[in-house]
Amino acid sequence: MKKMSPWKISLVPVLMFGFGFALVPLYDVFCEVTGLNGKNFEVFTGDKTTLENSGNHQTAVLQFLADADSRDNWHFKPEKKSMELQAGKLMTTYYEVTNPYDYPVTIQAVPSVAPGEWAEYLVKIECFCFTQQVVPAHSKVKLPLQVTLSAKAPKEVNHLSLSYRLYQSESLGGTF
Template structure:
């Protein structure tokens, strides 16, 4: 009878330990495909935009929300709380952030879209969340956001909500 080697068997737990970590990028891919956690939207530049979004009839209300971390003291609000987005029509809007502190802060905005499964139909051309933002002391900065609706959005897409939560971050990453 062929014997099962315990060393060979130990490969399974080792692989599974790795698999635990592999779940992190797998989850990201999974989210991207299914839109589970509402983090994934389309990013387009002007050229490709013409390809993805031909002018459409469909108008969808987009609700803008802002959400500052409870330990952070800046004021962060959208200039407009409600937009109507239409495929092929670009809309530029602004968020306002005020830094009352005596020092410059670097912040990163993290978006979340609800319902998550429709997040792929929100196309962003320009967003302050793409990069970290430096806010000088005692000043208010207008952060631009340029969005449109994907022409691929099916009929049942009836509304979208886009929320930004803002975090103070170390300049140059420090994120994993």
């Protein structure tokens, strides 16, 4: 009878422990494929003129939401509550945030799009959420955002909601 080595079989748990951690990047792929969590909006880095010449002229309403640890204190809010997006047309808008503290604060905005399955049709060209932002003490800053609707958007996509949740630097983790 062929013997099974306990050492060999012990490799399985070791590999599976690693697999547990591999689930973290796999999960991101999963989110991208299925649209889970509304994280898979498109980040556009190419030539902007290619966006404009797509031929699709569909429109959709984009609604802006803002949340912070203590929303009123930070006065974190979008300049406009909503705006009309048109495929290929680049739209720029701002979020405003006031640092109420005596010291500069580093913030990170975490975006989320609803409905999650349509998030891929939101194209971000420029967003303050791509990097951390430093807000000087007692000052108000405008955070820019440039977006458009994807030319791939099917007809039924007539509205999107874009939400930002603001986190302060002290609550940020170390994975940046």
